[in-house]
Amino acid sequence: RACGGVYTWEQVQSHTSKNDQWLVIDRKVYNITKWAKRHPGGFRVISHYAGEDASEPFSAFHPDPKFVQKFLKPLLIGELAETEPSQDRSKNATIMQDFKALRAQVKKQGLFDARPSFFLLHLGHILLLEVLAYLILLQWGTGWTLTLLCSVMLATAQAQAGWLQHDFGHLSVFKKSKWNHIVHKFVIGHLKGASANWWNHRHFQHHAKPNTFMKDPDIYMLDIFVLGKTQPVEYGMKKIKTMPYNHQHKYFFFVAPPLLIPVFYNFNIMKTMISRRDWVDLSWAMTFYLRYFYCYVPLYGVFGSIAFYLFIRFLESHWFVWMTQMSHLPMEIDHEKQQDWLTMQLQTTCNVEQSFFNDWLSGHLNFQIEHHLFPTMPRHNYYLAAPQVQQLCEKHGIPYQMKTMWQGLVDVVKCLKTSGDLWLDAYLHK
DSSP states (O other), rough: TTTTEOOOHHHHHEEEEEEEEHHHHHHEEETHHHHHOOTTTOOHHHTTTSSOOOOOHHHHHOOOHHHHHHHGGGEEEEOOOOSSSOOOOOHHHHHHHHHHHHHHHHHHHHTTTTOOOHHHHHHHHHHHHHHHHHHHHHHOOOOHHHHHHHEEEEEEEEHHHHHHHHHTTTOOOSSSSHHHHHHHHHIIIIIOOHHHHHHHEEEEEHHHTTTTTTTGGGGOTTTTTTTTTTHHHHHTTTTTOOSSSHHHHHHHHEEEEEOOOOOOOHHHHHHHHTTTTHHHHHHHHHHHHHHHHHHHHHHHHHHHHHHHHHHHHHHHHHHHHHHTTTTTTTSOOOOOOOOOOHHHHHHOEEEOOHHHHHHHHHTTTTGHHHHHHHHTOOOGOOOOHHHHHHHHHHHHHHHOEEHHHHHHHHHHHHHHHHHHHHHOOOOOOH
């Protein structure tokens, strides 16, 4: 199509199929059908906005919009008609304008500028834990007490490396995306044995459409759990009973925290790298396993080192699940609603009170609201942005939820019980 076309929202919204996708950024209409497969963040995340105004997520995910413009230019097919509003569907224009102003304000305040020393110290304490654990076992032996101590130290290093790779994956450390990508591969590949591309393609979907069925992979539960208030009723009415969902708040403790990383993630990451022929990420991951087994096979033997590795992942998995789910699982989980960025993120995320320990334990994801609103903001600046976000939420009557750490953890179990009870009622009576 010629790039001078003029379109209505109705026309844009008719192009949402896999083989025909349009979206709008700052009133410009783009045909992303062929580009989606080459999109660095994965084809799914950009396809989730087919037929919609993607201006807000575009600004959120791309720290250098001018650089991205050279990729957008060939995709331009026209613009919205003058009679059409800038926002689509029922998105609130005033909220969108105010949030745009807030984003410009925090950027002017320098809150998108990273402190290299923060991330260097964070990397240093990860490496220190790794080295100390190995030296303790090498010097004083592999008795049960020292093995348990060092497994806790290594699980801590792995959990903290997980938060660090998250920083680089969100392009929030270096000003140039290239350097973020390079260091991201080192941290997630060599320090954790995982895949940067796997993480990118999965995690950006979560940020683009948090807690949205069929779009956020973090709530794809393989029918093991039912979440929110809509899905349990739908499953109950359809008489789906893959699991006894009314007891899911009990079996959650035996399924999600202990098994997510050592079983599901380990298998899924390897499968993804091999099936996609992602040899670069696979090579980085192999350097982790070569280093690990080189160090620990002489101490524990082959089977002992495998058991030691799985136990470390077992501990890390508990840490990861509780820290990530306390801010999302108790919040609204539903089908696509096509809301503005601020409203969508505030309905699906909540914060946990700040303290030095909470910040460290959660990788500053106790500021989940600010992180979701500004995913490229360095995490050490979230606390500075939080009061300004709260003011904007108060202005528009949008709930800004803040909890204690304990309440956040308890709410995970409570929401699972509530969803299970909704399923049981629908299953028996509807």
